[in-house]
Amino acid sequence: MSEINLVQAVNLALARAMADDEKVLVLGQDIGINGGVFRATDGLLKRFGEDRVRDTPLAEAMIGGISIGLALQGFRPVAEIQFSGFIYPCIDQLANHASRFRTRTRGRLSCPMVLRAPCSGGTKALEHHSESNEAMFTNIPGLRVVIPSSPKMAYGLLLAAIRDPDPVVFLEPTRLYRAVSEEVVDDGTALPLDRCFVRREGTDLTLIAWGAMVREALESAQQLEARGVSAEVIDVATLKPLDEATLVASVQKTGRCVIVQEAPLSGGYGGEIAARIADGAFSSLLAPIQRVTGYDTVMPLSRLEQIYLPKAASVTTAAERAMVYA
C-alpha cells in the first residue's frame, strides 16, 4: 500500500463505503464524470454507475433536501457541497430538518446522511472558497460535525460518518488535500466519531486544534520541544458532540492550554472548548487558556491571505506566554 494524500483518502473511504453498502450514494456538483473539483470522487462514476454517483443541478439547498429524502428512505447519501462557502443555502435543511426528523417522529424517521464540504484557506483560492465556518453547525442539536486533519483521519472518520445513523457535516481542509501523504490501510476500519485524538503526548502544555490547524499545532510542538517544552497535541476531530473528557484530562495533566482555530475569534468553536476546559480543569489551570485564531475579519483575498492565517509560530508564542504566566 503506497502513501496517499487526504483527498485520496476521502476517495478511498467513499469507494470502500460504496462497495460495502449499496445504500451508500454520492451526489453533488461535478462529482460524476469530472470526479469533483478536487477529485474526491474520481473514478466512482465509472465503478459504481450513474444511479449511485449523481451530478446534481446547481442548487445547494436541494442537495441537502434531496439527501434528506433519500436518507428517510433508508439510503445513505454522501453529498458534496463544492466549498463550505456555498453551504449556507443548505443550513435550513440541516437545522430545520436533517437534525430533527428522528426526534420529531420519536425515531420513526431518521437522516443518516453526510454533507461533505472542502473548507479553510491557504490555497490562494477565489473569494468565498476559503471559509472556516464550522462553528455555525455546532449549536444545531442532532448534528455531528467532523473535520479530519490527515489522510488516516479522513479515511477513518469519513467511514464512521457514513455509517453513523445521524446526519454528519464533514468538513475537509483544502490545503491539506495534497499537503501530506501517509500510508492508509484500506481495511474498512472506521475511527470513533465521539473522540478527540491525542496526536502527540506531552506534559507541560496542551495544544488543541482541528483541521488544518493540527499541522500548525504539531509544528509548534516541535518548536516548543526545541525550547524544552513538552507539548501534548490534541486533534478535536469531532467537534460535535464534543469529547470533553479527553480535553479536560489533558489540561488537568498539563495545566496549560492553547486552542488553535483558523476561524475568526468571536463565536468560533474555540470558545466552547475553552469554556469546557476552564470549567473542567479549573483547579489545574496554571495559566489562562490562550486562543490563537483568525481575526474577526472577512478572509482577505489571496494577496493578504497568509497574514490572516494562524501559524505555528503564533501558537508557539502563545504557548510561551502560557509557560511563563505566573
Next chain:
Amino acid sequence: MSEINLVQAVNLALARAMADDEKVLVLGQDIGINGGVFRATDGLLKRFGEDRVRDTPLAEAMIGGISIGLALQGFRPVAEIQFSGFIYPCIDQLANHASRFRTRTRGRLSCPMVLRAPCSGGTKALEHHSESNEAMFTNIPGLRVVIPSSPKMAYGLLLAAIRDPDPVVFLEPTRLYRAVSEEVVDDGTALPLDRCFVRREGTDLTLIAWGAMVREALESAQQLEARGVSAEVIDVATLKPLDEATLVASVQKTGRCVIVQEAPLSGGYGGEIAARIADGAFSSLLAPIQRVTGYDTVMPLSRLEQIYLPKAASVTTAAERAMVYA
C-alpha cells in the same frame, strides 16, 4: 407617556426611525396591513405608505437579498423575518454578502440594514417558532448581533441598529413581547451598540445573560439577595462585537460568574463569553464559570417546552454552587 411592552417599543422605534429618516423602510411578510404577526409594524403602513412599508412574497433569502440591494443604494431597510427559525435561507445573503460588501469594495459599497426576527421559546408556539439560534451569526465578521431584553432596551438598541452603517441581526424574544411594560421615552435616543449593560450591581457574583434570560437572571439575583448573596446582572445586549471589558471588569470584581443562555449548550455564545472571562479575569476567578443553558436537544414541542427552558431557580442553584466552591 404610558408604559409600553417590548413589541410596542419595537413599533415605536420603527416609527421614530422612519419619521426621522426617509431612507428607512420596513419590509417583510405580513408587516403591512396585518401589522406583523406580532403587531411590531402595526400602523406603519397607514402612516408611511406602501413605498416604505412593503409586504413581500414568501421568500426569506430574497428578503435578505433585496434589503442588500436597497442598502447598497443608500436606503436603510429594516426587514422582518417572521420567526428566527425561518432565517436560515437568509444566512447566505448575510454571511456571503451583507457582511462583506464594505470590505470587499474597500468601503465603496456598504449594507446599512437591519434584519429583525422574533426568537426564543416559552410561548407554546408551533414547531420552529421557538429557536435560539443567535450563536449562528456570531462567527460572521462584519455583522452585528443584538438582542434586547426589555422595552427600553428594545427601543434604544433598535434605533441604534437602524442608524448603524453596517448590517445588524436584531433578535427579539417573543416571550418578552408582552411580558412586561415600562415607561419608554420616545425621544429618539439610541443606546450604544457596543456595550454590555449592568442591569443590577452586585459584589459577590456576576450573572450574565441576554434576551429572555435577563429576566431569569434578575429574578435569580433577587432570590440570591434573599440568601445574602449580592449578584451583579449584566445584559450582554450586543453579542457581536462583544464588550469584553465590561464583562471582565465585573468578574474581576466579583470573582464568580454564571452565564445564562436559552440556546443549547454546545456551540452557544455562552462559550465565547466564558472563554473571554476565563482569560481576562483568570487571576480573579474564585470558582469555575457556570453555564446554565438549554440542552443539546431540539426544542421540544409545547408540552415539554418548560422543561427545556432555563429558569431563575437553575441560575440560583448554579450561583450557589459557585459561591460554595473551594
Next chain:
Amino acid sequence: MIETTARPARRESAHFEIGYTRYLDPDGKLVAPLPPGLADPVRAIALYSALVRARSFDQKAVAMQRTGRLGTYASSLGQEAVAVGAASAMRPEDVFVPSFREHAGQLVRGVTPRELFLYWGGDERGNDFSGPREDLPNCVPIGSHAAHAAGVALAFRLRREPRAVVAIFGDGATSKGDVAEAFNFAGVWKLPVVFVISNNQWAISVPRRNQSAAETLAQKAIAAGIPGEQVDGNDVFAVHAAVAAALERARAGGGTSVIEAVTYRLGDHTTADDASRYRNDAEVKAHWQEEPIKRLEAYLVALGRWGKDDQERLLQETKAEIDAASAAYLATAPQALATIFDFTYANMPADLQRQKDGALASAATTPVKG
C-alpha cells in the same frame, strides 16, 4: 449596406399551455362527464365522508384551541377537497409529504385523529404515525419539504419501485426558491412526484396577486419543463382525477407533475390570526358559495344517493370518532422528561447523556427543571 432577407429576426422557440379542469360546479352540477372510477357513487360517498370527517376534525381542533386544550392550530376549512382529492388518489405504499394544513389528507392516509391532536397539542408522538409509516410529518418551514418529496421519489426511482410521492404546499410556498429547485430537480431526473399547490388565495395576509405576477401558479412548472395544470380545488373529483392521472404517469416513468388546486381559505390563517384585519367579509362570504362539501352533497342528493338520514348518521359517526380521539388525546400523559434527549441521536453521545442525567437528577428534586 448588406442586403438582408426579409425574414424577421425573431422566431418562436417554444410555446406552452396551461389548462383548468372542473367536473362539479359550485351548485353540485356536473359540467363534464366524470372519469370512470369517480362516476361510481360509492366512490363519491367515500370522498364525501372524508371531507366531512376532515371538517369535523377541524371544528373540534379549533374549539379545543379556544379552550386552551390545544396549541395554535391551522384549520383547513373550505379547502378540504385538495388534500382529500390528492390523498385518495394515492396507493398505500406511496408517500404523502404535507405542509401543515393537510390533515384532511393525513386522515385519508390513515393518520389517526388522536395522532393529529397529539401533534397540534405539542406532543411529538403525534408524528409517530401508526398507519402510514413512511409518510412525512407536517412541515412548518414553508416550501422546504418539496425537496424531501423529490428525495423520496428519487429513492423509489433508484429501487425501481412503482411508487410515487404527493407533496402539497400553498400559494405562498411557490415563491420560495426551495419549490423552484425541487421542481427543477424532479423535472430533470423525471422523478415520480406530484406537486400539488393548494392555492387558497392567501398566505396569511398576503393575497395571491401580491405573491406573484404569474397568471397561474401551475405555470411555475414550465420553468422546470414539466407539465402544470390547474384544477378546481373545491371539486374533489377534479383534484382526485388530476392527481390520479399524474400518479399513474409518474409510476410509469413519465416523471413529475404540478397541479394547482384553486381553492379558498375560509377561516383565519391559524387560531393566532385575525383575518378581518386584512380581508373583507364580502370576499369570504362569496367563497362560501363555492366550498367543496356543499357542492358534493348537492351532487349526491341529486343523484338520489344521499338523504337526511345518511347525513345524520355520518355526522354522528364522525363526531363520535373525533370526540373519542380528543378524549384519548386529553387522557394521554405527557412524555417522560427523558424523551427530550432520547431521540436526538441514535447513539446517545456522552456529552448529552451527562445533560440527561443532570436533568433527571434535578427533576427528581423539583417538579419541573429550574
Next chain:
Amino acid sequence: MIETTARPARRESAHFEIGYTRYLDPDGKLVAPLPPGLADPVRAIALYSALVRARSFDQKAVAMQRTGRLGTYASSLGQEAVAVGAASAMRPEDVFVPSFREHAGQLVRGVTPRELFLYWGGDERGNDFSGPREDLPNCVPIGSHAAHAAGVALAFRLRREPRAVVAIFGDGATSKGDVAEAFNFAGVWKLPVVFVISNNQWAISVPRRNQSAAETLAQKAIAAGIPGEQVDGNDVFAVHAAVAAALERARAGGGTSVIEAVTYRLGDHTTADDASRYRNDAEVKAHWQEEPIKRLEAYLVALGRWGKDDQERLLQETKAEIDAASAAYLATAPQALATIFDFTYANMPADLQRQKDGALASAATTPVKG
C-alpha cells in the same frame, strides 16, 4: 346518472410563447434587418472593439495565471458578446450586476483592466471601481446576486429614477432558488431590471441538458409572469437589441425581463479546470465556428468598413492598453496589513481594534504574522 353537458372538463387557462432572435448568422451575414441604432457601422465597430478588448484581456489574464502572476481565473472566451451586448445597451447611470465571467461587460462599463487584474490577483482594491461607482463587484456564490439586482432596482423605483439594472448569470445559476425568487419579486413589483442568462451550455462539467428539463431557460420567466426571450448570444447585435428594448421598457415602468443569451464556453471553466475530462473536442471545435468575434468581423469586412489595417491597429492598441494595465497591476504594492481590519465595519469595534493592534505589533517584529 345526472345529465351533463358534452363540454370537456378542461379549458385553457393560459398560454405562453418564447421567441429566439438573431440578426447576424455565424458567417457574419445579416438574416434580418438591424434595428436603427445598430445599423450604423460606427456602432458596430465600437461593439467589435469591445469584443476584441475583452478577449485580449482574457488572453493576458490566462497567460498571467499560467505564470503565477494571477490567481485562478475564469475566462469568457467565446461568450464575450453577451456581456458586451448587455453592457453596451446600458446608460452610465444604470447599474451592472455581474456574475464572475463578465469582464467583457465590466470593461464596457468603465471598470479598468488594472482593476480587474487587481481583483483576480487577490487584491480587494480591484473592486473599488474608479468608474461605475454603483456597479456591483463580481459575485462568486452563484445566483445570489440576482436578489441584489432586484433590490437596487427597487431603490430606483422608490426614488422614481429612470434607471435600470442589468444582472447576468449562467445557465447553472438558473437552477438556484435565488434566481427564481428574484424573478418572482421583480415580476410582482414590476422592478426595472433585466436578467440576462448567459447560457454557455456548461456549469463546470454539467451540461445544460442535465441542469433542467426546460426546453429553454428563457421560459423560467414564465414562472414569474414576466417576459422571457432567447437571443443568439454570439450575435452581439441580438443581445444588444434585446437588452436595449428591455431596458427601455423597464425605465418606462414596464417591469422586468429575462433574456437568455445562447452562447458557448469555448475555454475551460477556469484556469483550475480541465474541460477535456468531461467534454469532447469535436463539440468545442464545432462551436468555434459560431464564436462572436469572427462573425462580426466578417460582417464589418463585407460592409467595407473594416480592413487589415484597422484590425492591426485595434489589436495593437488593445495589447498596449492591456499590457500597460498588467504592468501597473504588477507594480502595485500589496495593501497594508491594517486594511484587513479597516473595512470590516464603518466604526471599528474595540474588540477588533485590539486584534488590529496585536497584528500590527507582531508584524513589527516578524515579516508576516505567525
